[in-house]
Amino acid sequence: MTSSTPPPLDTPLTCEVLKPLLDQLSDGLTLCDHDDGVLYANHVALRLLGSNVIGHRLESQLIDDQPGVKIAIHTGMHLDMRELPFGLGMRAYLFRDQGSRISADQALARLRGLVEAWPDAVLFCDANGLEISDANRAARQLLEDDHHRLTRENLSVIFCDKDADRLQKFIRQGLLSRRGAVRREMLLRNDVPVEATLIRLDEHQGQLTLMAMLRDRSHYLGKLRAVEHKLAKAQSMISRDSLTGLCNRHGFDKALEEFIIAGASGREFALMIGDIDHFKQINDSHGHLVGDEALHKIGQCIRAQLRDADLVARYGGEEFCILVVCGAAMLSEIAERIRHAVGDTPLALDNGTLLPVTLSLGACMFEPGIDGETLFEHADDALYAAKESGRNRVVMFQSP
Structure with a gap:
């Protein structure tokens, strides 16, 4: 060398x-x-x-x-x-x-x-009885041991009950039968999360000593939770429509991918596309504020007719996309229920009059082997047929 x-x-x-x-x-x-x-x-x-x-x-x-x-x-x-x-x-x-x-x-x-000044907690104990023989300053601070009471305590008592029960098992399986180190995420008795590294030390007389190094992870985990919260909030903002509170087009596209994966494994579901009838007239005659109210109210009305496993999104403009978990026998009933719920919920104008609003729907069952684009095209074709045949109705897509 x-x-x-x-x-x-x-x-x-x-x-x-x-x-x-x-x-x-x-x-x-x-x-x-x-x-x-x-x-x-x-x-x-x-x-x-x-x-x-x-x-x-x-x-x-x-x-x-x-x-x-x-x-x-x-x-x-x-x-x-x-x-x-x-x-x-x-x-x-x-x-x-x-x-x-x-x-x-x-x-x-x-x-x-040097060990005493080491920034991580270090403890030494007998490998068989787990009696602590020494601990450095960082260990005493981490375990709130101002009076050196750690010495002669059992190593397991510094951990929460669950991890104390696991301690002897993974020491026996991971260290006593061979040289090496074991690293685990554990929780101390004072609820501090730590990365615990246990290292086997061989003595000349054949006695085994273990060294435990504990690294406080509470600060890291706190930062991680804050980052996860911000990411979740950002993801929610990216996937939500600010006007209706429903999923937007981005959120719908992601949901459709997940539905198709589940559909390939046998879960039945359908896609419905709903379009508010004569929505341009509502905006032109009563203003965009009334149009916005119509979008919000109809979106919530559709959501109220669905279950937790279903999803409704404002896809764009006055168009709503609805993913519903059901079989073909139930699809028409669910679609008609949504259509009637919207028709029975007119908008109240400032002058006290009620403005009727209706919804046209095209629906298509998912069939294994078709992709999201094809499924969307089929439902959109059915919606077009509903519009052409007089609006305020449901049309089911029929395979040629």
Whole structure:
């Protein structure tokens, strides 16, 4: 290995947590297997020992100078060397040149200080009993533990009841049988949502320790909900007609696609197109405000005759498109009910007179294999026939 940048280690612990911490030490540190093969060296160790130390046995890179002092073969530097009680199933060695001596205890204290200052919550616990042995400042703040009561508590009690019940199961299935890490979205007992990462640490004596890293997601989820709300509002505005409150053409086109997909799977439905009779005369004789009232009132009248699974849209001008879930036997009855409801709801003018309004409708059942454009053309042809035959009537499309 000739690169001066240390490669990632095999364990998720060093990849995700220890490596960025150890690289901040001002002293050289190597992690070795039980045969003293170098698995990892931080940046300072690479400078002191040489960039090709990784992958080789540590003793082959050093020669004795005096007790406790080694000479690095590749750099010629005189180094203090100490083995640290590091654990994790590895052997750890601390190196510094003789001009910058620091005790092993100080080095461990510095590492501990880095964990204490880590922005995410970090807790350590016994893998079998899940008894918490230590927690950093972020963990105490996240769990509102001002008096260090977390120590000796069971890890499961920091989570809500549901996630506490799941905890032991996914630890057993995901970590105790193999090395690795488990990541889950969980909820703390104080209702804070977190991303929980559980990492298995192997001790020399065969005891297993777990490290839990908790990242507060409440701020992120709050922002996400705000964005989702804005998107939903924007989508609603895009799909709604401002005058009638019904779906507009864009909303109808999307709904028709969904109806056709369901229709291909066997759900029966029909398309009706309704057009207000003599709408131009209403606008010309009584003004656009009355015309707008007619559009709004008729749109609500049609909506009142439909069920939740149905949909009505103002497609454009005085034209309404209606998607209704029904079979062919019911289609004519539903269409006539809509036509009569509109005819029985005249507009009240300012002078007290009632202005009758009627609706012509063309209807067509969906048949598997036809697309939305064809279905619309068939219903529109039926509407044209209703207009031509006198208006205020329903015409059903008949296949040639």
